[in-house]
Amino acid sequence: MDNDTRTLLNLTDLHLNFPHHWLKYKVIKNVRVAQISCTLSYTPRACPNCGVINRGQILKYGFYQAKYKYGQFRAQPLxxxxxxxxxxxxxxxxxxxATSYLFEKQRTISRDLRREVILQLTRIQTIKDIAHDLFISEASVQRVLLDLADQYKLNLNYLPETLCIDEFKSMRSAKGKMSFIAVDGDQSCLFELLEDRRLCSLFKHY
Ligand SMILES: [Zn+2]
Incomplete structure (x- = not known):
């Protein structure tokens, strides 16, 4: 694979080596999937488990075959x-x-594809649509969304001067029939979402 193709596909990790024929097509569940083959190898600087510096004692110990979803190219899954x-x-x-900045541990979707899911999540559309457009499962989209929710830390040390509150229908699984939303009226941004709008829950929370 030449440098321009690497740049186009964002496969820029120099530890990735591509065979002469790196592209194959396979039909999976009636969908034509483009498969890119490569090898990921290098000499590690240290052992990630015990931290010992590699002075040539760390041995190469075979390979394992990993598979990552890589989004789509011209409406075909990669x-x-x-x-x-x-x-x-x-x-x-x-x-x-061996690891690469292009992939995350214990994830079957690449970092690039994860970024694409996040971008799609900023628009109003269903998880099902995103999963369909990016050729991944709904569970994969939900996992990205849950990871984002984990990163979101609420600042509970203040209350905005203008707090706009309302109730809304969220999910069937939510406790109580309606959920609670609070918006910071000065900053025009979401302040809080609570699963249950009932007073007992609100008192408990605040
Ligand atoms: Zn070690």
Missing amino acids: VLLVKTQRFQCPDCHTTFN
Whole structure:
């Protein structure tokens, strides 16, 4: 793969090596999927488990085949098949895998695709639509959304001078029939969402 194609596809990690024929097409569930094959390997600086500096003692220990969803190109899903180097550390007797900034640990969607999901989540559309457009499962979209929710830390040390409150119908699974929304009227931004709008819940929360 030449540099321009790498840049176009954002596969810029120099630890990725591509074979001469790196692109194959496969029909999966009646959808034509573009599969890009590559190998991820390098010499690690240290063992991530015990921290020992690699002075040549960390051994290459075979490969494992990882598969990452990589979004879509011209309305066709892209999948990366990454032959990932495994290493063995003789100091702590553990093994570990080569890593790349393009992928996250224990995730089957690439960082790029995750960013795309986040962008899509900023628009008004259903999770089902996003999953359909990006050729991923609804559960994958929900996982990204839940990760974002975990990162969102409420500042509970203040109350805005103007607090606009209302009730709204959120989800069928919500406790109570309606949920509670509070908006910072000065900043025009969301202040709080609570699952239950009933007074007993609000007193408990505030
Ligand atoms: Zn080690």
